[in-house]
Amino acid sequence: TDKSAISESKEYFNLLNKRIRAALDEGVDASEITNLIKMEEFKNKAMYDILNQTNVSKAFYELEFEE
Known part of the structure; x- marks a missing residue:
């Protein structure tokens, strides 16, 4: 559900x-x-394999510059 x-x-x-x-x-x-x-707890979600590494990288760079 939504x-x-x-x-x-x-x-x-x-x-x-x-x-x-x-x-x-x-x-x-x-x-x-x-x-x-x-x-890992989200590995069974749709598009995990495609999006997770990108999400991690982008979030890292965003938070790194915040520090």
Whole structure:
């Protein structure tokens, strides 16, 4: 349903944000981030294989410049 999709999307991006911030605090760099953050709990979602690495990379660069 639309409500569950919205809820899952919020959960995904909140977890992604939290994990990337933790990685930045640990000094992880861009070359390592997509290997480190997999978001495995969402691997059965549509388009995970296509979008997850891109989401991780883009979020990393956005949050990196925020720091």
